Amino acid sequence: MPLKELAERRALLHRKSDAPTLLRHALDDASIGPVAMVSSFGADSVVLLHMISEIDRATxxxxxxxxxxFEATLTYQRELAETLGLTDVRVIAPNRAALLERDVDGILHHFDPDACCALRKTEPLERALDGFGGWITGRKRIDGGARKSLPLFEKSERRIKINPLAAWTAQQVGDYITHHDLPRHPLVAQGFASIGCQPCTTPTGAGEDPRAGRWRGQDKTECGIHFAQGKPLRGAA
Incomplete structure (x- = not known):
């Protein structure tokens, strides 16, 4: 079955499913194949990570x-993985030779943020996803920009991308975290609604989209790991 049709069928099938049910089915869907979760261990990441830990900690x-x-993100990643008992967290880094060739001084983000994201995120992720038929993201429509029409399942290059929290509201996220007494990323308390790389992330103001603090002042709201029609998402395109 073509991937686009498969994504549409799964989205229709799970249009009324809650997130844990959708996750269970996705992780055991032979038509999709092996599935990994891709997590930034960011502001809201604990919700899906907790769900995964309740379903299969070896995911x-x-x-x-x-x-x-941020150093706080690295610490949070280690501590949260241990707290939830996740047994297969794969920490992926940029290719060392590519860094030396293309960003030896670590300043690429100043003059070409897209190239920096490609080097440090998109390319490492593509290597890490080799062998997987699908991957789970924590994206939500409330993030704004290109995510406002986010489907539950979508074709992404050669894989199916699964967005269990697509329709969730900020209230639902907060309620889930409170109900399960889950630890939040420490920078959330400092006004960071979306957390990425330190040089390109600022706190979010009242009334702004959650991702307004990412690449502030630039025509860029996505790092490039998410695609539409084969092209990296930018702004509200």
Whole structure:
């Protein structure tokens, strides 16, 4: 079955499913194949990570250490993985030779943020996803921009991308975290509604989209690991 049709069928099948049910089915869907979760261990990541830990703690979880993350994120990743008992967290780093060739001084993000994201996130993720037929993301429509029409399942290049929290509201996220007494990323308390690399992330103001603090002042709201029609998402395109 073509991937686009498969994604549409699964989205229709699970249009009324809750997130844990959708996750269970996706992880055991032979038509999709092996599935990994890709997590930034960011502001809201604990919700899906907790659900995964309740379903199957051995689910592969891919975490990309761009080597420009906040130290708080690295600490949170280690502590949360241990707290939830996740047994297959794969910490992925950029290719060392590529870094030396293309960003030896670590300043690429200043003059070409797209190239920096490709080097430090997109390319490492593509290598990490080799062998997987699908991957789980924590994206939500409330994030705004290109995510406002986010489907539950979508074709993404050669794989199916699964977005269990697509329709969730900020209230649902907060309620889930409170109900399960889950630890939040420490930077959330400092006004960071979305957390990426340190040089390109700022706190979010009242009334702003959650991702407004990412690449502030630039025509860029996505790092490039998410695609539409074969092209990296940018802005509200």
């Amino acid at each position: 592969p979880v891919i975490f990309i250490d761009t080597e420009m993350l």
